[in-house]
Amino acid sequence: MSKSARTRARNQQRHKNLQNRGRSSRARNRKNALIKREVPWGGIVFFTVIGVVSAVAIAFAFLQTRGPSAAEAAISGVVEKEGLSREHTTGAVEYDTAPPMGGAHDPVWQNCDGRVYDRPLRDENAVHSLEHGAVWVTYRPGLAGDQLDRLKDKVDGTDYTMLSPYPGQDAPIALTAWGRQLMLQDASDARIDAFLRAYVKGPQTPEPGAACDGAKDTP
Template identity: 55%
Template sequence: MGSANSKTKAASRRARIEEQRRAERARERRNRIITIAVSAAILVGVAGGGWYLVDTANEKEQAKAAPVSGEKTWSKLTQNHVDKDVTYPMTPPAGGDHDPVWQNCNGDVYTSELRDENAVHSMEHGAVWVTYNDKAADADVKALAAKVAKTPYTLMSPYKTQSSPISLTAWGHQLNVTKESDPRVAEFLEKYVQGAQTPEPGAACTGGKSS
């Protein structure tokens, strides 16, 4: 009788142990599956993030390469230094032969008209020349002056004979707008101040003509 009870208890223990082992093996399988799933999710996330960063970088490069809406462009502009007045094919000029001395363009705001040939030299150094005529609103002129004053490689001056109230000109590029609040103003400055169009990147915007 006692022997039978002992056998029954031993069998019960073995069954419990085996059940515990099966449960432990099941937990291990679940943990492996969870680990694999989490690792895969991380890899997908990293890959997705990488593609996102690549796509974002590509979009930025494409934005830099794309022209500003409405701008005019000229290519194959000459770059000779000359000691005479130059007749330019566009107003204000956007490049071409120019004076050996550049106009200071370290955020300089001029209240009198400048000599074209000196301003063109500034644009050769990567400056954006902001000009306006009598049709520009006083508030726009003040806002532009404040913007130019804090932007190196820019200069600003009146230009009575231009057709648009406000013009922004870089080497080979020009944008005409009617108001300073036009979002293309900031876009043009961002794109062309020391932009890829600059014939002499890094050249000075100080130490030139100051009036």
């Protein structure tokens, strides 16, 4: 074979190789485009979001139905009451504990944004505050001044709490949340802080975080 013939053959082979590479490249591009069209990205994103939302809802439901938290379980002496009515009434309600732990109550709540009251509160308004997640700290009139000052320091400026005298209660000091109550003898008792941590907007509260101001501002 002559030199010119060999040169033509090489050029023809080179041209053929370039054509083959071009066809392979076009085939790959068509395949990738087909894959992109076939993958339902919109559906994948939608169902991923649905899955995340469902997982969060299941976790929330679990937390709501689980037993007492470690903080709650560690507080000795707490009395619990379940199945309390949440009906609204403008009339007087006969409660079976003093202070009441919940039940039917006035449509207007007592302001409980760290309020210190120097006179007894109306039970029916205070109970509405408990429904919103407040802890009601009460003391028997005649409590020593240093004891009362300790209670004021706990409540003053602490959101979702209120302090007031409560004539006739069984112990010098009582802490009450919706469905929970602790009677104490001394304002230095460490269980006061534990109770506040566990029950200010606690898990047993029917409407945790609902308004605690803008309503009844006087005893």
